[in-house]
Amino acid sequence: MSLRLYNTLSGRLEEFRPLERNQVRMYTCGPTVYDYAHIGNYRTFVFQDILRRVFKYRGFEVRHVMNVTDVDDRTIRNARAAGLELRDYTAKYIEAFHVDRQLLCLETPEVIARATDHIDDMAALIQTLIDKGYAYRAEGSVYYRVEKFKEYGKLSKIDFSGIRPGARVDSDNYDKADARDFVLWKAAKEGEPFWNTPLGPGRPGWHIECSVMSMKYLGPTFDIHSGGSDLVFPHHENEIAQSEAATGKPFVHTWLHSEHLIVNGEKMSKSLGNFFTLRDLIAKGFKPTAIRYLLASVPFRRPLNFTFDGIHQAQQSLDRLRNFRFRLTMEKFPPGETNELQKAAVKARQTFEEALDDNLNTAEALGAVFSLVREANTAMDRGEFHDGDRPVFLDLLERWDRIFAVLDDNDYARLRQFGFVQELEAALSHSSARPQADGPAAGTGDGHRASLMAESLPEKEIQRRISERETARRRGDFARADLIRKELLEAGVILEDTKSGVRWKRK
């Protein structure tokens, strides 16, 4: 079976065929760097990451361009409030985005394009639109003449005949010939950054950057363009209008849109104030891999209901998979092979791959692996799992993780790398006067505290305590053994006595 994707443009599930053999050219709408991105944004970015990973898994060569919007009303407003030059202001959030990206194991796109690095290209495209009669000047600004582009609305399926009751009225203070027209170039205003171009001094409208940067790096026609569902209109509709009017060629073959993250029945958004940044969640003690797992676990065309309990459940599920991989790696099994198990593994791989082929059905892909995990665990418990079965199962997990990228328990190493651990340690030392309630509630910060201590506890010391405990156990001094186990647990180290010795892991 081949990869099928739901194309917003056609409104149908379509078999994916790249325009150029074996190569996928994709453009994804990245962050606007006026603030930290929230995890609703990251839901979309994780989806896009899984998309590119699936393409690669399927043997395609991927050329992925992601934009960074570093000039718009919000970046300008916030930069001014901060008393900084636009470029200096956005630098901070661009950097933060790259840190978040790495924490969430998002692969680096082949091209990351900043809007302000492409002002001249934008001016040139706008000029082309003017020359072709698709754009007009008004008081130093340039607008797109929607009436001229007959296919306007083909992506969003919005009917523009007449004014819709309930539709919002454009609040922009620019003069337009038609209410539907949108701005390509905004005339310079007092106190706002501007660029001197042949169009005159000003700054670009929002939509033009994506037309320009996508076509610059991917050509006039390319395979995939994606973003959150709220970008369908007007952003992507306008991109089509700009690009196709300028080139006379089809712009994008397949449009993919992810549904939103929902909090208490409402879309997570900055304007509603119901958002969490990745940093917020890390500060609450949640691991980035658990967050990635949660964001990846619901297929992208479904709204994803976000709760703390959801992250906790994701963490539990993830632990189950990691426990299994640990057991698979470390436990001694009798020599030989088990035909039944190997067949099951092959079947699980098939199910997993077919699920992803079906419009990236990650939930089903997860299910396939969990079913196999239980089957294998059962066999292990019964002594029916053989040494020769190991590679097939490890291979399956490795393949699965090429897409999901959550199996390695390396959150703290990365958090430390980016300075989060040190920051939290400092915060803890300041608030040490406050008594800590070590309840069972997940994600209250206590778990994180223990993990931090685990980080500061060297491996040598952990090993020393473990052998101390083993000695006590052999003596039958279980009180002492249990005390050591308890002390380590309080320091964030979990001990498990297994058949093949003592296993420890950080909480």
Add this chain to the structure above:
RNA sequence: GGCGCGGUACCCAAGUGGUAAGGGAGAGGUCUGCAAAACCUUUAUGCGUGGGUUCGAUUCCCACCCGCGCCUCCA
């Protein structure tokens, strides 16, 4: 009003015209010095409501109810 997504067990969440994946949580049990991990059993005659088509529908059709998103700030 238009367009779109959704309504499946305590929670999250797949799915099929033939009788409900998977994960989490709970309960009981096995294993263990005790835990943990793992395993076993258990938790929806039921898939928003009402009709229809069918031998048979949760799955198809029609109508309706509810939640959410977009309809020029939005991932």
